[in-house]
Amino acid sequence: MDDLLIEGARLWTGGPLRTIHVAGGHIVSVTPEPDRRERSADVAAGTTTVRLDGRLVFPGFVNVHAHLDKAMLAARVPDETGTIDEVRRTMARAKSSFTHDDVRERAARTLDRCIRHGVTAVRTHVDVDPTVGLVSLRALAELKKEYEHAIDLQIVAFPQEGIEEFPGTEQLLRQALADGADLVGGHASIAAGTAELRRQVDMVFALAEEFDVDVDFHADFGITEDYGREVTRHRDGRDYPDNLGAVHIAERTVSAGYQGRVTVGHLCGLDMVAPALRANVCDLLRTAGVAVVSTPASNLYGNGRGDAVGARRGVTRLTELMAAGVDVAVGTDNIRDAFNPWGNTDLIQNAVIASLACHLVTEQDFMTMLELHTTAPAKIMGLAGYGLAAGDEASLVVLEARSLADLLDGDVARRLVLKRGRSVGPPPPAPLEVCGGPLPGVAP
Structure with missing residues (x-):
């Protein structure tokens, strides 16, 4: 199973918290953060959920x-x-x-x-x-x-x-x-x-x-x-x-x-x-x-x-x-x-x-x-569908920062890196809250 819900995501471009649904190596949807009561009803069996609590999400x-x-x-x-x-x-x-x-x-x-x-x-x-x-x-x-x-x-x-x-x-x-x-x-x-x-x-x-x-x-x-x-x-x-x-x-x-x-x-x-x-x-x-x-x-x-x-x-x-x-x-x-x-x-x-x-x-x-x-060099490299929109490749990085000010203050620790929907790299020193199963990953 590689279905993944990333909840409480603060997109790098700003705005309210979002839920990012990832499946098949791509972003299925990016939707407003649901009420917790709605959220439990929408999660399919076997889906892994990661809670970011407002941390910033960037394209890789x-x-x-x-x-x-x-x-x-x-x-x-x-x-x-x-x-x-x-x-x-x-x-x-x-x-x-x-x-x-x-x-x-x-x-x-x-x-x-x-x-x-x-x-x-x-x-x-x-x-x-x-x-x-x-x-x-x-x-x-x-x-x-x-x-x-x-x-x-x-x-x-x-x-x-x-x-x-x-x-x-x-x-x-x-x-x-x-x-x-x-x-x-x-x-x-x-x-x-x-x-x-x-x-x-x-x-x-x-x-x-x-x-x-x-x-x-x-x-x-x-x-x-x-x-x-x-x-x-x-x-x-x-x-x-x-x-x-x-x-x-x-x-x-x-x-x-x-x-x-x-x-x-x-x-x-x-x-x-x-x-x-x-x-x-x-x-x-x-x-x-x-x-x-x-x-x-x-x-x-x-x-x-x-x-x-x-x-x-x-x-x-x-x-x-x-x-x-x-x-x-x-x-x-x-x-x-x-x-x-x-x-x-x-x-x-x-x-x-x-x-x-x-x-x-x-x-x-x-x-x-x-x-x-991020997206500008991806365009130069000819990487189609590179970003944080529905249909884009699910290559993204979660930072410790919860705002641009945090980022400039030095909160730049990478908490999660996904390539085509699967976790790559070493686990972060302070793991994120993960529910419903392990993160989809791939051995190097």
Whole structure:
């Protein structure tokens, strides 16, 4: 039996207490909290009832931008300066020692932490290049199957060191896609100039079209480049900074007919573009159906270290993108590695950091930021029926907090995590009131 009634639930969007009926891995109904006398008459025999007493219920958290192959390397691969160039060199060397078992162990440990934090879906970029080959990708492919009971895992074949810049990478990306990678990635920030940038974007789209997979780029991480030095008028009659990778990605998306299938991560350089040009870029991204994933925690860690005065932090213009109608979300990026030694799997903590970094300061702003860690990234990942409405997948997390104020005060303990209606992860230290039988669960 997997029928489950969750009573006394305070939905994350507010309002009166609700009863959530779960069966067959989906939400059957979300109804006003009934009178206790009515409740006993409505419960079918064998149904398990969980009483929340007003605790907050969220859709399962979604991390749409992570690097599980590098996770948990901070102690082994320390970073001395924090500069992006040094970290890239350090990590490039570290990959030569990666083994299947090493990647698998670190990534599994990270996924276990994700589950404890109520994360039920992750998109991970996995390095594919001549140094590491397909070692990391194959380890993550094993974990995708092993953890499917608890987490939807999407794997992006990612050329961290570039494609033309590291000969042999294109062939390995093709093999990774043939072996079942879910998406192909690009690293437009690695390109030496505008011509190289355009060639890499074109190569990534050619692979995407060949294998009919979606695309997820890293683009415009840098903040030192003069994004206004090459401004030209394009076919739509608008001016754009041509050395901003997002511009060519958006235009190539349209020419490939890939609207709704492309994501751009980071986009730090947008913060360095003049307001009028920024508005053009935001509108272009919306028109092209390109989603943007911001990673404020890692961008704050890595950017602006060379600025003696007025350190630039390189967090993309999230509010302007949202106002323009671009689909946006927020991810963690790196988790306890040299790119961000402090990164972790707690998306509530990530939401607080991102809200501060993006100047989202009201309670409604924070609700929006929580949406950017749940339903918004689920949409980008193509997870249909993800939320807390009737018919949605019953992937949800119950927190100790009973209000948004409690949440901000630190009552963030996860009391229950469900994936498709079944309990996952370790039992909470203070169990909820459960009646009528054990919680539907699944052994890892």
